[in-house]
Amino acid sequence: MSGAWFAVLATAAGCYGLKLAGLTIPERLLGNRWLRRFAELVPVALLAALVAVQAGAKGSMLVFDPARLAGLAAGVVALMLRAPFLIVIIAAAGTAAVLRLAGIG
Amino acid sequence: MRDGILLGLAVGVSGLAFGAAAVSAGLSVWQTCALSLLAYTGASQFALAGTIAAGGSLLAGSAGAILLGGRNALYSLRLTGLLKVRGPARLLAAQGVTDESTAFALAQPDRAAARAGFRAVFASLYLTWNVATLAGAIGAGRIGSPQSFGLDVVGPAAFLALIWPRLAAGRAERAAAAGGAAIAIAATPFLPPGAPIILAAFAALVVTLASPPPAPGTSAGSAGDGRAAS
Numbered sequence: 001m002s003g004a005w006f007a008v009l010a011t012a013a014g015c016y017g018l019k020l021a022g023l024t025i026p027e028r029l030l031g032n033r034w035l036r037r038f039a040e041l042v043p044v045a046l047l048a049a050l051v052a053v054q055a056g057a058k059g060s061m062l063v064f065d066p067a068r069l070a071g072l073a074a075g076v077v078a079l080m081l082r083a084p085f086l087i088v089i090i091a092a093a094g095t096a097a098v099l100r101l102a103g104i105g
Numbered sequence: 106m107r108d109g110i111l112l113g114l115a116v117g118v119s120g121l122a123f124g125a126a127a128v129s130a131g132l133s134v135w136q137t138c139a140l141s142l143l144a145y146t147g148a149s150q151f152a153l154a155g156t157i158a159a160g161g162s163l164l165a166g167s168a169g170a171i172l173l174g175g176r177n178a179l180y181s182l183r184l185t186g187l188l189k190v191r192g193p194a195r196l197l198a199a200q201g202v203t204d205e206s207t208a209f210a211l212a213q214p215d216r217a218a219a220r221a222g223f224r225a226v227f228a229s230l231y232l233t234w235n236v237a238t239l240a241g242a243i244g245a246g247r248i249g250s251p252q253s254f255g256l257d258v259v260g261p262a263a264f265l266a267l268i269w270p271r272l273a274a275g276r277a278e279r280a281a282a283a284g285g286a287a288i289a290i291a292a293t294p295f296l297p298p299g300a301p302i303i304l305a306a307f308a309a310l311v312v313t314l315a316s317p318p319p320a321p322g323t324s325a326g327s328a329g330d331g332r333a334a335s
Contacts, residue, residue: 007163015145016144019200021181034313044282045308062293068258
């Protein structure tokens, strides 16, 4: 088995194991309200971090991509106007695509 | 559940970018597809392909990818009370835990909708992501840049739309989100890609300790935690 296959399978096994680990935690631990509160807030913090990094970073570098940021801003405007989910996505991706077509970003 | 299926389709299309990136990095088409089928967690897959492409070692690539997958353990920890899956179904449900399915399930008003939403996103995204991966891997180099279609904005815009209701839910949620984003950006130049996201969990810890959770019996009634429905 080549090294690349080993890396692929190790990554797959590790990622799956982590997903399963959270689902098999003993029930009584979830009765703890502090842990429960923490588990509620974690996805919010992590997803917000993901949005920030995807908006302003490329690898380990902070980047300023006007088209990408404008796209996200369009998404925020759509959200504030209570637009449906798909409209938010189209507004964001469409704005970025149009700006790039115009040579920006 | 229509929104869940649409979310899966919209985000799954970025599997094209992963397929192309992984093959360009030097993985075979089969290896690329195996990652999407088995690991099925986009950020980790991109991290592995990116490390290989940047000339990093396979070991470092795997370690970084698995580290990045650590947030799925936190997601499934959050979902376990909501999904209430038992036995072999748990083995299947585990594979479905991703940023998208978690965010979508938590955005639902009650437990039944959360379970249906989770399944809808899982089915739709798994199928789309894998078909798109195969197409991207085969067509690597022949398709235009995904960026020219604004596809790189689909992910963050979707995540933002999905946590939006949570941000409206309370000050603690907004503090956790702002803290998490700030930590991740501040840490990005100093840590390997992926690690800053995990570090953002620290914001959730600080907010938890700083704002005592409601005592049992005085449910805050926050949407999506399932208690309101039971």
